Amino acid sequence: MAELRFTFGTMGSGKSTQALQIHHNLRARGLHTILTTQLDRAEGRVSSRLGVSADAEIVEPHTDLFEMVRRRMARQGSVDAVISDEVQFYTPIQCEQLARVVDELAVDIYAFGLLTSFQGELFPGTARMLELADQRIEIQVEARCWCGARATHNGRFVDGRQVVSGQLKVVGDTGGPTSGEVTYDLLCRAHWLDGARKASGSQLELLDVDEARSESDDVDHSGPVEVNPDAVPTPLKAT
Numbered sequence: 001m002a003e004l005r006f007t008f009g010t011m012g013s014g015k016s017t018q019a020l021q022i023h024h025n026l027r028a029r030g031l032h033t034i035l036t037t038q039l040d041r042a043e044g045r046v047s048s049r050l051g052v053s054a055d056a057e058i059v060e061p062h063t064d065l066f067e068m069v070r071r072r073m074a075r076q077g078s079v080d081a082v083i084s085d086e087v088q089f090y091t092p093i094q095c096e097q098l099a100r101v102v103d104e105l106a107v108d109i110y111a112f113g114l115l116t117s118f119q120g121e122l123f124p125g126t127a128r129m130l131e132l133a134d135q136r137i138e139i140q141v142e143a144r145c146w147c148g149a150r151a152t153h154n155g156r157f158v159d160g161r162q163v164v165s166g167q168l169k170v171v172g173d174t175g176g177p178t179s180g181e182v183t184y185d186l187l188c189r190a191h192w193l194d195g196a197r198k199a200s201g202s203q204l205e206l207l208d209v210d211e212a213r214s215e216s217d218d219v220d221h222s223g224p225v226e227v228n229p230d231a232v233p234t235p236l237k238a239t
């Protein structure tokens with residue numbers, strides 16, 4: 001039976017390294033695999049901080065993953081597994097397409113993604129994967145907050161100050177008046193919450209995004225999220 005496996009963790013927990021390892025191991029056994037990733041990765045490659053990389057199919061907001069796999073099967077005879085990195089940025093509909101690949105095409109899916117955003121909430125793609133997956137596997141790494149406690153939260157910093165509002169994906173240097181140096185760091189929950197509380201009073205530089213959000217507050221968010229490809233910024237590189 002094919003399965004949908006979703007492996008999640010914090011930034012720097014080695015998700016891309018695991019994705020590349022599985023991709024390599026299956027290919028070494030002569031199996032046909034497809035490696036997919038999101039816009040996050042420049043030039044269609046998945047790379048890990050340990051220096052390994054491989055060619056990957058880039059998943060755009062409009063990409064139909066079910067059709068991608070079906071076409072590949074028609075062309076080369078078989079696909080044994082799909083390894084998908086950065087699935088937190090896939091749309092909920094694309095996550096459902098991966099589930100259909102498992103159920104209707106009997107292809108194994110190994111999906112990898114971040115659990116929560118810098119805002120401390122599930123990414124839309126991550127939420128859908130948790131809902132759909134046959135197996136949910138958390139990567140446990142011994143990452144530490146600066147205080148020494150186990151790091152469980154991704155913090156985003158602009159010019160060294162923690163922020164909790166802004167786009168899920170952000171351009172590192174937009175050159176605009178709201179730009180600053182954007183960095184990420186791992187924190188324990190207590191220090192992530194502490195920084196988030198302080199940040200909520202000093203988010204003026206990112207208010208344009210908050211206003212856009214409050215305008216759509218009465219929109220029904222219960223269904224799949226539509227993504228406007230033109231509105232998706234080029235994200236930072238992250239593992």
Ligand SMILES: [Zn+2]
Nearest residue numbers: 145147188191
């Ligand atoms: Zn801490």
